[in-house]
Amino acid sequence: MMKSLLIANRGEIACRIIRTARAMGVRTVAVYSDADANALHVRQADEAVHIGPSPARESYLVGDKIIAAAKATGAEAIHPGYGFLSENADFAQAVLDAGLVWVGPRPDSIRAMGLKDAAKARMIAAGVPVTPGYLGEDQAPERLQSEADAIGYPVLIKAVAGGGGKGMRRVDAAQQFSEMLQSCKREAASSFGDDRVLLEKYILSPRHIEVQVFGDTHGNVVHLFERDCSLQRRHQKVIEEAPAPGMDEATREAICAAAVRAARAVDYVGAGTIEFIADASEGLRADRIWFMEMNTRLQVEHPVTEEITGQDLVEWQLRVASGEPLPRRQDELSIDGWAMEARLYAEDPAKGFLPSIGRLDVFDLDPFYGAARIDAGVEQGGEISSFYDPMIAKIIGRGESREDAREQIIGELLNATIWPVRTNAGFIVRLLRHSGFERGEVDTGLIGRDIDQLTAPEPPSSGILNAALGVLAMPDGRDVVGCDVLEHQIAQAARPWTSSSGFRLNRPASLAARLVDQSGTVYEFDRGDGIDPAFVSRREEWAIVPELGTTFAFRPYAVRSSNLGPAADGAILAPMPGRITAVEVTPGDTVTKGQRLVTLEAMKMEHSLTAPFDGVVAELNAAPGAQVNEGTLLVKVERSE
Template sequence: MIRSLLIPNRGEIACRIIRTARAMGIRTVAVYSDADANALHVRQADEAVHIGPSPARESYLVGDKIIAAAKATGAEAIHPGYGFLSENAAFAQAVMDAGLIWVGPNPSSITAMGLKDAAKKLMADAGVPVTPGYLGEDQSPDRLRSEADAIGYPVLIKAVAGGGGKGMRRVDRTEDFADALLSCQREAASSFGDDRVLIEKYILSPRHIEVQVFGDTHGNIVHLFERDCSLQRRHQKVIEEAPAPGMDEATREAICAAAVRAARAVDYVGAGTIEFIADASDGLRADRIWFMEMNTRLQVEHPVTEEITGVDLVEWQFRVASGEPLPKRQDELSINGWAIEARLYAEDPAKGFLPSPGRVDRLLFDYRARVESGVEEGDRVTSFYDPMIAKVICHGSSREEARAQLLHWLDSSFVGPLHTNKGFLHACLTLDAFAKGQVDTGLIERAGDALTAAPEPSPLALAAAGDRFRRDWLDEGDWDQRAFHEGMFGFRLNAQPRLSVDLFAEGKGYEVTATQQKRSTGLCSDRERDGTIVVTEHGHSHFFTLTPPVAAGAGGASDGSILSPMPGRIVSVDVAEGQAVAKGQKLLVLEAMKMEQALTAPFDGMVADLKAVAGAQVAEGVTLVRVEKAG
C-alpha cells in the first residue's frame, strides 16, 4: 500500500483526498501557490511545499515543480484530483518516469480519450453509440461551417481538447457560425493550448447522463451505476444526482454495459467517467443515448455515487494504484437510496454570476449534510482560481427526501459577506420540472431571470431582521430606555414595548418593527463584523444595514465609464477609440476565475477614452473604457 502521497491540487478536492489518505494511514504532502499559503488544504496536510506565484500556469500547472516537490519530500505517489494536470498524459508519464506512482489511468488511456474526435472514432469501433457530427482534420472556417450546414442546425461547436464546459458554443443559424467559432477557438486555445474543434448535432431535449467506471491492473472493470448532471448553466453543472430520474432497469443495463465496453477499449485502470447525451423527448431510451466523452479522472460529482453505493472511490484509487484488485465485483454493487449534490460558489447570480472573491468573515454550515469544502471561516476566496466554496451532498431513501434535505441545508447555512449562488440553487431545486424529475440541460435557460433575480424580503424576513437587531444590539433588560436615550428608535408610552427602525436591504428601505418578546421565525439570521444583519430565506441572503446605500459615483455606467468588475486579465479589446457603438455592443472581454465576461456599451455613443489593452492584468474598479452618449 502507498505510504506517502503528494497532491498537486488545491481546494475541496485536495482536502477530500487528504481525508481518505489520513484514514488509511498515508502521509500527505500539499503544494501551494502564493495565494494559497494559508489555505485549508495546506493546514490539513502533514507537509506542504511552495511551488510558485499565484497564477496556476506558474504553479499548479508546472509539472517539473510538482515532481521536484514529491522527490524532495519523499512522497511515493501523486494523486492529481480533478482539473489542473489530472488529464495531462505527458505529466502522468513524467511522474512514472520519475519512479513515482501515478494514482490515475495509464497515460495511453488519457491520450486515447483526451481528444474528443479520436475518442469518438475509437468508441464507434468498440460498438459504443456516438452522436452525429464532424471529426475531420480540416479545420478551415469554411469547411467547418459547411459541415455544420450539412448536419443541420442547431449544432454544437466543441473544443477537441475541452472539458468542464469550456470551449463549447451552440449555434442556431449559419449566419452566427463564424463568430461562435472564433470565440470557441480562442477559449479553447486559452484553456487547453489547442484551438481545434469538432461539430456535433445539438440535441433539443438533452439529458446529461454519465456512468462511473473503475478498472484495475488485473483486467477487472466494473461500473458503479449512473449519475444525472443535466441541470446546467452554460454547460457548467449546477446540481448532480444519482441515480438518474426516469431510468428503467433495461436502459440502465444498456448504458452501463456500453460504459464498460468503452473502458475496456482503452484498457482502463482507475476511476473514470463515461459521459453520454440522451434525447429525452420521449423519456430515457437505450436507442437514444450516445457517447460524448470520457473523463479520465475523479469527477467533481463523485460523492453522489459514493453515497448510493457506500464505496469510497478515493480509497479504491489508492488500492488500485498499489496493485490491488478491485475491492468488489459487479454483483456486489447495488444502489441504495438517492443522493443530490449542489455546488456552492462565491458568485452573484443577480449580476450575471459575477465571481465574488474576498474574505469569508462568517461561515455557518449545517453539517447534518455531507459538506466537501476547502474553505473555513477567515479564509479567502481568491480571484486566481475557481470560486467554489463547497459541495453539499444530501442522501435520502428517495429523491424527494434528498431534495428536501438539500433545501433545508440552503435555508439553514450562511456564508458572508461574499455573494453566493445559494438562492439560485434553492430556486432550481424548487422548479416544478426539477421536483418531478423532468430535467434537461436547457431547463435553467428556459426558466430565465426568475432563478437569478434578487427577491424582496418577505414580512417574515423583516421580522427576523428586526428581532435579530434587538437581540444583538440592545441590552436585554433595559432595551426600551436605551433606545429612547440614544434617539435611534420610536418609543411609545402606555403601549407594548417595541422598536421601529428603518433598515435597508438590496438598495431599498424598510420600516422594521421588533418587539421585546422573543419570536421564532424559523429563518437563519446572523450579524457580520460590520454590523450588517443577514437573514436567509429560500436560500437567498438579505443584507440589512442601518444606513442607506451610497449612491453610485462618477465611475458608474450611468456616465459611460466601464469599470473592471473584478481583478482579471483582458482577453480582447473589440473596439477602437473614436468608434461609434450601439447599446449592448461588446467592448472587451475580461477573464477572471476561469470565466470570460463580455463588457458592453451601456447606451448608443462613441468610444471616447480607451484604456484597456489586450493581455493586461487589471485590478477591480479600474476604468477600462468610457463611452460618450450619442447626441
C-alpha cells in the first residue's frame, strides 16, 4: 500500500479522499490556487502546496505544477478526483513517466473512451447496444445539419470530448440547428479545447441509468450495480439514487453484464462508470437501453453506490492503484437498502439558476436533524468563488426503502440555513416532494416540465416573520431558536410599558409589522400571529431564518438600501463575474424583446443576456474575451419610440 498521496483536486472530493486516505494510514498532500488558500481541503491535508493563480487553467489544469508538487513533497501517487485532469490521458501518462502512481485507469483506456465517437464504435464491436446517431469525421455545418435532418428531431448535439453536461444542446427543429451548433461548439472549445461534435437521436422519455464498474491489474472486473441519474437540469445531475426505481432483476443483469463487457473491451483498471440512456415510455426494458458514454474516473454520485453495497470506493481505488486485487468478487457484492444523493449548489433557482458567490457567513445544514451523510467541501466562513463549479456539498440519505432515503434528505434540508450565498436547497426539497418523483416516475425531462413550480419558493409564513421580528428585537443579537424568541416575546408581553405588541387601552392588542428582505420585497403581517420553532440567527441588521429549504433574510422596513430593487431600466448588468464569450450586437442596432445580446461564461456555464424589451442598443461595453465583474454595465437598451 502506498504511504503518501497527492490529491490533484479541490472541494468536497478532495476532502473525501483525504478522509479515506487518513483512515488507511496514508499521508495526504493538497494543492491549492490563490482562491483556495483557506479552503477546507487545504486545512484537512497533512501538507499543502500552492500551485498558482485562481483560474483553473493556471493552477489545477497545469499538470507540470501538480507533478512538481508531488515530487517536492515526496508523494508516491496522484489522485485526480473528478473534473479537471481526471480524464486527461496525457496527464496520466506524464504522472507515470515521472515515476509516480496514477490512481486511475491506464492512459490508453482513457483515450479509448474519451472521444465519444470512437468509444461508440468500440462498444458496437464489443456487442454493447448504442444510441442511433452520427459519428462521422466530417464536421462541416452543412453535413451535420443534413445528418440531423436524416436522424429526425429532436436531436442531441454532443461535444466529442465532452463530459459533466458541458457541450450539449437539444435541437427540436431544423431552423434551430445552426444556432445551437455554434453555441455547443463554442462551449466545447472553451471547456475541452476541442469543438468537434457528434449527433444522437434524442429519446423523448429518457432515463439516465449508469453502472459502476471496477477493474484491477490482475484481470478482474466487477460491477457494483446501477444508479439512476435521471433528474437533471441542462444535462447536469441534481438527484441520483441507487438502485434504479422500477429495475427488475432480468434488466439489471443485462445492463450490468453489458457494462462489464464495455470495461473489459478497454482493459479497464480502477473506478469507472458506463452510462446508458433508456427509453422509459414502457418501463425499463433491456432492449430499450443504449450505451451513451464511459466516464473513466470516479463519479460525483459514487456515495449512493457505497451506501447500498457497504464498500468504500476511494479505498478500492487506492488498493487497486497499489497493485492489490479487487477487495470483493462479484458474488460477494449485493444491494442492501436504498440510497439517494442531492447536489447542493451555490445558485439561485429563482433567477434562472445563476451561480451565487461570496462568503458563507452562515452555513448550517439542519442543526436539529443530522441523519444524512454530508460530503461537503466548504464550511461556515468559507468563500464561494466564481472560478470553479458551484457545487458545495452532497446530501446522501440511506434507508431500508426509497422513501426512507428521500425523507432523510428532506429532513436534512428543511431547516438548512445558508446565507448570504443563495443555494438550491429549497428547489431540492420541492423536487423530492414532487408527486411524480415520489412515485418513482422519473425521466430527464421532469424538471424542465415543472420548472416554474419547482423554482418558485413559498413566501415566508407569518410564524417565520414573527421569529425574525423577535430576533431583531433581542438586544444581544445572539443565535437563537424559535422557542427562545417566543419566550422573549411572552416576557415582553407581560410588561405592557416595554412591549412591542401594540398594547393600547380599548384597542386590539395586535399591531401590523413590516420587514423587508434582501430583494427589497416588503412583508406586512400581524405581530404575535404564531412563531415556528425554527433556527434563527442575526447578522448585524439582518435576521436569518430558514423555511422549507429556503433561507430568508429580513430587516426592519425602515432600513433602506440603494441596491434594493431591479437595475436601471434597459441596463443589462453582468449577473456574476465571468468572461464575455460572444457579443451579438453593435451600438445603434435595433433589438427585440428576448433577443440575445451578450453571452457570459461563468462557473463553466454559458449564460445568455437578452433584451428586456424592443429597442435600440444605446451603449455597449462588452467585448469577446473580456473579464467582467458582477454588476458591470454591459449593454444599455433604450425603448423604441
